[in-house]
Amino acid sequence: MKKTIRIGTRDSELALWQANTVKSKLEALGYSTELVPVKSQGDLVLDKPLYEMGIVGIFTKTLDIAMINGQVDIVVHSMKDVPTLLPKGIVQVAVLERATSEDILVTNGEINFEEPCTIASGSLRRKAQWLHRYPNHNLVDLRGNVNTRLQKLKDNQWQGAIFAKAGLERINVLPKNYITLDWMLPAPAQGAMVIVAMKNDEYSKNAAAQLSHKTSEICTHVERQFLRTLEGGCTAPIGAYAEIMEEQINFKGCLFSLDGKTNIDIERTVPTSEYEGFGEKCASLILQNGGDALMISIKNEMK
Ligand SMILES: NCc1[nH]cc(CCC(=O)O)c1CC(=O)O
Structure with a gap:
């Protein structure tokens, strides 16, 4: 009998888009699949910067546990959110062809970078690189899924907020008013999606491995x-x-x-x-x- 592969995903629009992409690709190969949305701690706690919560893998942990408990067979993650050491029993099966890895600044109107500006980001990497280049700017924290962050940018007097371009493109919310930050180095594996499975689940591993893109796998590795x-x-x-x-x-x-x-x-x-x-x-x-x-x-x- 053909097994249905249960795909675990967070329930943000971006995560659902990514999981649905994997779902369609597996179905095109003849596999039967089903999406299983799971709430993650990283989405529930919105008032603290991520690094203050003291856990790596806050976005991925709940899903990993659901898979270890046998509620789902594979999980699709934004690869940059995945801790570099996977939980015991979980293996990386495939890296999909990577989208753009660029960071962009979504702006609130005209910006003069020479003036003191207020820029929003929740990422240590983005803040540090920004301050290196613009030492007289003020960086404020910004958390939440992509839609929440775009809304907060509209509601505040900041000059701009930093995003991964791939995330905005995937869910079709890339605004016209943005600047590509070609001088900023992205997070490791930014723009890539990864599929993980249980080490002993040959059926799911064999299916998902067919979606692997070798060049993306090497670069993210x-x-x-x-x-x-x-x-x-x-x-x-x-x-x-x-x-x-x-x-x-x-x-x-x-x-x-x-x-x-x-x-x-x-x-x-x-x-x-x-x-x-x-x-x-x-x-x-x-x-x-x-x-x-x-x-x-x-x-x-x-x-
Ligand atoms: N940390 C959240 C996160 N994880 C993946 C993406 C976007 C898609 C990607 O980089 O693969 C984002 C949003 C962002 O950084 O703006």
């Missing part, structure tokens, strides 16, 4: 290995982007202090065949180059 090596379980302002061109993999990574004043950058290229261990190598170079001390001071500031 390098970025996440860089993140894992640097952070050691602590959240910090870390950006990373890997790209494959002409059988070479080009990597850019950065680590910033929380106030954006100090930063360590790296850029390296190797043949794509040498991608394994490349992310770790780039992180080690950052650590040796002052990153070790910077990570310690970030950890102390976050306490």
Whole structure:
């Protein structure tokens, strides 16, 4: 008998779009599927910055538990929200073809960046990079799903708020008034969707593996290995982007202090065949180059 693959998803519009995309792709391959929406803690608590809640994987944890409990067979995540170490028994099965990884500033009218501006973001990485470039600007916290954040931007006197372009495009709410932040390094795996399953569930793994996009898988692997090596379980302002061109993999990574004043950058290229261990190598170079001390001071500031 044909098994129905139950797809676990958060119930935000973006998460549902992503889960539905996987659903259609699996059905096109002849599989029977069903969506199972699950509320996540990250969506329920909206008044605290994420890093204050002290948990990594706040968006993914509830879904992982639902899968471990046997309520769903696979889960679709925004890959950048997934902790670099997966819970025991859960494995990464496929990275779908990545969309744009760019960050954008959605603006509230004309901006003069030379003037003091108020910019909204809930992300340490975005705040630090912004303050590095515009030290006289004021950064305010912004939380919530994409629609909530867009509404808050309209309701406030801020000059703009920072978003992942892919998220706005997916649910068709990319406004006309935005600026692409081509100087900002994205979060590791930004713009990519990942499917996870239970290690022993051969049927679901075999189905989902067919949606894998090799180039996206390699690039996100390098970025996440860089993140894992640097952070050691602590959240910090870390950006990373890997790209494959002409059988070479080009990597850019950065680590910033929380106030954006100090930063360590790296850029390296190797043949794509040498991608394994490349992310770790780039992180080690950052650590040796002052990153070790910077990570310690970030950890102390976050306490
Ligand atoms: N942290 C929330 C989150 N997780 C994934 C996306 C967008 C889609 C993606 O980057 O894959 C967003 C919204 C944002 O950062 O603006």
